[in-house]
Amino acid sequence: MEKRQLKIDVLGTSFTIQSDESADHLARLSAYVKAKIEEVKSRYSFADPLMVSLLATLNIADELFKTREGREPQPSTAEIGDLAERLISRIDEELLDHTPLDIDTKPNDDSGG
Numbered sequence: 001m002e003k004r005q006l007k008i009d010v011l012g013t014s015f016t017i018q019s020d021e022s023a024d025h026l027a028r029l030s031a032y033v034k035a036k037i038e039e040v041k042s043r044y045s046f047a048d049p050l051m052v053s054l055l056a057t058l059n060i061a062d063e064l065f066k067t068r069e070g071r072e073p074q075p076s077t078a079e080i081g082d083l084a085e086r087l088i089s090r091i092d093e094e095l096l097d098h099t100p101l102d103i104d105t106k107p108n109d110d111s112g113g
Contacts (some may be wrong), residue, residue: 004026005017006023006030010050036060040055
């Protein structure tokens with residue numbers, strides 16, 4: 001099987017990995033790790049790159065262990081935000097597609113006259 005290479009830039013460090021996996025798979029892994037690192041960085045902006053990397057690694061390991069144990073890992077703040085944005089966009093699209101009812105805004109004249 002052909003080895004594929006992927007250059008990764010994380011926390012100011014660049015390196016290249018090799019794998020038998022598809023380029024798409026490697027890109028998804030890289031994006032996932034970067035997202036986890038950014039999540040940690042946003043909470044612990046004072047932490048140095050090593051600390052951020054270790055905390056992100058522990059978060060990923062926690063998800064892995066919970067999945068293996070059959071427990072559902074908690075979604076990240078970023079995942080919740082992405083889901084909320086998709087839902088809002090879908091609601092907006094539905095509202096734009098919806099034709100409002102023609103409502104008579106004239107007051108009723110029930111004076112019997």
